[in-house]
Amino acid sequence: MMNDSEATETAPEAAPKPRRRKGMSLTLRDVARMANVAPITASRALNTPQAVSDDILHRVREAVERTGYVPNLLAGGLASRRSRLVAAVVPTVAGSVFLETVEALTDTLAAAGYQMMLGQSGYAGSREDALLETIIARRPDGVILTGIMHSQLARRRLAASGIPVVETWDLSPNPLDMLVGFSHEQLGAAVAHFLHRRGRRRVAAITADDERARRRRGAFATAALSLGMSAGPELPQHTVPAPSSVASGREGLRALLARAPGIDAIFCSSDMVALGVLIEAQALGIAVPAQLAIVGMGDLALSRDLQPALTTVRIDGTLIGDTAARYIIQRAEGKTVAQPIRDVGFTIVERGTT
Amino acid sequence: MMNDSEATETAPEAAPKPRRRKGMSLTLRDVARMANVAPITASRALNTPQAVSDDILHRVREAVERTGYVPNLLAGGLASRRSRLVAAVVPTVAGSVFLETVEALTDTLAAAGYQMMLGQSGYAGSREDALLETIIARRPDGVILTGIMHSQLARRRLAASGIPVVETWDLSPNPLDMLVGFSHEQLGAAVAHFLHRRGRRRVAAITADDERARRRRGAFATAALSLGMSAGPELPQHTVPAPSSVASGREGLRALLARAPGIDAIFCSSDMVALGVLIEAQALGIAVPAQLAIVGMGDLALSRDLQPALTTVRIDGTLIGDTAARYIIQRAEGKTVAQPIRDVGFTIVERGTT
């Protein structure tokens, strides 16, 4: 009787003993043997169960159960050219602005059977080239960039790699591929108009030393000047280092007050900075919002619970992450993305500080 | 003349056309051919440059340069059984407590040529089994658990997989493998003693609904009671949902005051909660620290910049992340970890709220 594994022939020559096979890891072959099917059939039972008879499906599942088999996705990815891996790049996780996005990304990807690799490009962008190389080396099914990838080399390599890319949190004029973001210019101008409507006429800005924050401030300043919201030909402004912090906000308010004592509103580049301004104003005995209005940016969870609650610009980070993940998944599954450039907009959330 | 690729023979039979080879991706073979060496030699030039002659090294590097070749780590990992991938599991990234750790992890791993996969187990621990399966499927060189992995099945599978594991942010009595953390019990007791030394005699606690926070509060309560810091036989305490928030803190203070108006100190399970307590106290006209002392936990960046600055318990999340990463790397390189169970301790940082 013929054994189904390792058919015992009449040995024309000594069977060449296998060289490797030391780690003895449990493979699909073992499962297949146990279920009495070919490896590819076991593979189908696991990946496309509807393409296999109930009987076989049952046997394979039982074998998996009994052995505790876990497929090797490195091997699967190599063979199928689909790694089911998606890389996400953030400037830094510490900045917390992108947290909602990262969370949504992780969840949406996980739900679809993908996994997320997280990379930090650093604010300086110094490690971008190296980071991108290690990313491409994994052959991810997609890359999601939160914030800007500055390095031209990195951008070119990414484009050349053919990997689907979603840029987020901005509206680039010439995107690499797909895009889910909003206009920082529109945002800055909108805040100026908002403050104008609220009757503020001497506005200022505290801005983190970060490219997007600078663009928001630029648009804010332009709009504010054209609305006559400044005493002089320039808007009083103060720049603080990125990542922005409460300390920066406190220091920023003092600096601004020293230079332009008459200001009645401040647009901050983040809620953290705004919180610092609020705290410092309270410490200095400046009434908020009566004497000074404060507008933040980002709508952190804590902002609504401050006293007074913070007026801020809300970006739906979850929507951005979720959408970006879906775009990548669609592409990975060979579908076309209907609206690959998407403006998710922003909302000014008015609360107590204005 | 013989072309060096695809040697043109006198065709004894039609060359069997290759089935695959459509994507035409650039492989090590292409680089090797261009440098006029065997693929394995090109591999050595890239991975162990010292094992190769200068001449060859130069030729291979030039070929890499010219083609823009990026190695395929899926293939490399499959062959070498080293994926250079490390999985990190956090309950949720939104909670921001683990951010420093995640950041340090990413950085230290990246510097050593490893990459980090991030998974969220969720506070409920419902997705743990599924998450762990996808993790093991990638054959990571290590797994880092921040917080507890509750599922027994998941823990057994992880142990059975033979993958190095570091548990962090706690001091488990029976660790899976390695451990970098601190004792939540010691911490709770230390805070009680600290408040006692500062003359507080009517203490209370606001605690997130989370296992470790509960253990801190338990030890805090026990120590406080034995120090006579409570009016009744039980400590006034209030539980808020995890993840904790400023809103929880505000609500918590009101709830506590309604039940136990005489309290003079509150130990909060996080800085966010403590900030809420501080804001609510200011809104209610309660003087901090004169009438009420507040102690947080976590030492967020903003805590030192509040007014008054927040007294809190600092955990060196960066040290935890960095150490955990090093442990995994050492194991992956076949070395033994000298001190695989490590208590990094904690520090009470005294500031204005006490």
Added chain:
DNA sequence: TTGAAAGCGCTAACAG
């Protein structure tokens, strides 16, 4: 130092 052969564990392609 360099290379040939033989897989790593899985799936695409093609046949039955």
Added chain:
DNA sequence: CTGTTAGCGCTTTCAA
């Protein structure tokens, strides 16, 4: 619906 065959792109092992 099931199986055979031939790789995916790299590295280990063994030999020169």
